[in-house]
Amino acid sequence: MNISVIGTGYVGLVVGACLAETGNSVVCADVDRRKIEGLKRNQLPIYEPGLAPLVERNQQHERLIFTDDVPAAVASASVIFIAVGTPPDEDGSADLRHVLAVAEQIGRHMTRELVVVTKSTVPVGTAAKVSAAVARHARYPFHLCSNPEFLKEGAAVDDFLKPDRVVLGVETDHARSVMAELYAPFVRTGKPIIFMDIPSAEMTKYAANAMLATRISFMNEVASLCERVGANVDHVRKGVGSDPRIGASFLFPGPGYGGSCFPKDVKALIRTAEECGVPLDVLQAVEDVNERQKRRLFTKLSTALGGSVRGTQIAVWGLAFKPQTDDMREAPSLTLIEELLEAGARVCAHDPVATQEARRRLGDRVAFVESNYDAVAGADALVVVTDWNEYRHPDFQRIRQALRQPILIDGRNLYDPVKMVELGFRYDSMGRPVARPVARPATLVA
Numbered sequence: 001m002n003i004s005v006i007g008t009g010y011v012g013l014v015v016g017a018c019l020a021e022t023g024n025s026v027v028c029a030d031v032d033r034r035k036i037e038g039l040k041r042n043q044l045p046i047y048e049p050g051l052a053p054l055v056e057r058n059q060q061h062e063r064l065i066f067t068d069d070v071p072a073a074v075a076s077a078s079v080i081f082i083a084v085g086t087p088p089d090e091d092g093s094a095d096l097r098h099v100l101a102v103a104e105q106i107g108r109h110m111t112r113e114l115v116v117v118t119k120s121t122v123p124v125g126t127a128a129k130v131s132a133a134v135a136r137h138a139r140y141p142f143h144l145c146s147n148p149e150f151l152k153e154g155a156a157v158d159d160f161l162k163p164d165r166v167v168l169g170v171e172t173d174h175a176r177s178v179m180a181e182l183y184a185p186f187v188r189t190g191k192p193i194i195f196m197d198i199p200s201a202e203m204t205k206y207a208a209n210a211m212l213a214t215r216i217s218f219m220n221e222v223a224s225l226c227e228r229v230g231a232n233v234d235h236v237r238k239g240v241g242s243d244p245r246i247g248a249s250f251l252f253p254g255p256g257y258g259g260s261c262f263p264k265d266v267k268a269l270i271r272t273a274e275e276c277g278v279p280l281d282v283l284q285a286v287e288d289v290n291e292r293q294k295r296r297l298f299t300k301l302s303t304a305l306g307g308s309v310r311g312t313q314i315a316v317w318g319l320a321f322k323p324q325t326d327d328m329r330e331a332p333s334l335t336l337i338e339e340l341l342e343a344g345a346r347v348c349a350h351d352p353v354a355t356q357e358a359r360r361r362l363g364d365r366v367a368f369v370e371s372n373y374d375a376v377a378g379a380d381a382l383v384v385v386t387d388w389n390e391y392r393h394p395d396f397q398r399i400r401q402a403l404r405q406p407i408l409i410d411g412r413n414l415y416d417p418v419k420m421v422e423l424g425f426r427y428d429s430m431g432r433p434v435a436r437p438v439a440r441p442a443t444l445v446a
Helices: 010-021 031-041 052-061 070-076 095-107 127-134 156-161 173-186 198-229 235-240 263-277 281-293 296-304 332-342 355-365 372-376 397-402 417-422
Strands: 002-007 024-030 064-066 081-082 114-118 142-146 168-169 193-196 315-318 346-350 382-383 408-409 425-426
Touching: 002 010, 002 070, 002 346, 002 425, 010 024, 010 052, 010 064, 024 070, 031 064, 031 095, 052 064, 052 156, 064 070, 070 095, 070 346, 081 263, 095 114, 095 193, 095 346, 114 198, 127 142, 127 168, 127 198, 142 425, 156 263, 156 296, 168 173, 168 198, 173 193, 173 417, 193 198, 198 235, 235 425, 263 281, 296 332, 296 382, 296 408, 315 372, 332 346, 346 355, 346 372, 417 425
Parallel strands: 002 024, 002 081, 024 064, 081 114, 114 142, 168 193, 315 346, 315 382, 382 408, 408 425
Antiparallel strands: 142 168
């Protein structure tokens, strides 16, 4: 098929490269000429495992083309994916200006019957607005489809190539037939293509993200209660997650969720519900809990340092909102670092891939280092924010010797509290009792 993907952000790049991998002719278009020129040289604007070789291979075989000529991309296609951003507006609602601008372009420049697919995350009712925008200028028939993405950052390529399910909201048999053929190579193992009406497909994306965000915030609240009553959230999580009605996924406590999806989509769904007169009290609580959770690391650190961080140097391990990505949108590390700087602390930070993005956001207010061990040199405490694999089994003796004070705040529960005490650390994590070194009695000298 001749496919055009409008938008070369996170979703658009993955969609375009993966569709080209199955033999389709794909044009990825974007108005950002600098980004397009970089992509032509296989310079990706994001870090996503497995995506770079996919882009390079399909460009080499001329199945994947990048252009800043959006009208030409529209004119060449029989299927067009709208994959531009829908950032949150000031009131939390999704900003649809880019989506509707693309719809206008499609109507003006289409040269044949089209299937128009909204891949961007959009509120219920957006399809009608897209249809109206296309129809204002269209000279050929077009068929709308809502195809929400369920890509996990850090595993997006595998998620697209081997999806758990494909959700397609369609309104015509033509759209159903075309999209079934397009996705057939990805569901050969029997995973379902779920056809439904367009509003239901639009809602499915928001409902799925809202449910996952709810599990995270719920477990973070349970973790806070565990600390108060002396329980261990690791044991609670295992006991709860072993129930097949609940499952173990998204029950790990941490410093709050971030990224491009959960914060934005939760806010947008709350706003949509308010406009419809159906308040989502549970979801509002989810958002409130998450905002509080992002500040818990600072509170734990301040307590460990005697109530103030002023004049201290703090090592931060992990800047991206999750491992295997350089995405720092709504990252808990940003909240922590801003609080530390405001309180008069100095920050030395490390991340395997997100340093460039962090430097763009934080400038020279933070010292960025190449090695995680460089970050702890002379620091008064270490805070682990992102659970990168290389942080899971560090040289604790080296860390202990490099720190001015043996304080380690673990926002991801990576380490064993008993072992940390044995190594001489004051160790605080999420939902587990604070572990302090045991003072050894003085040796009596005769």
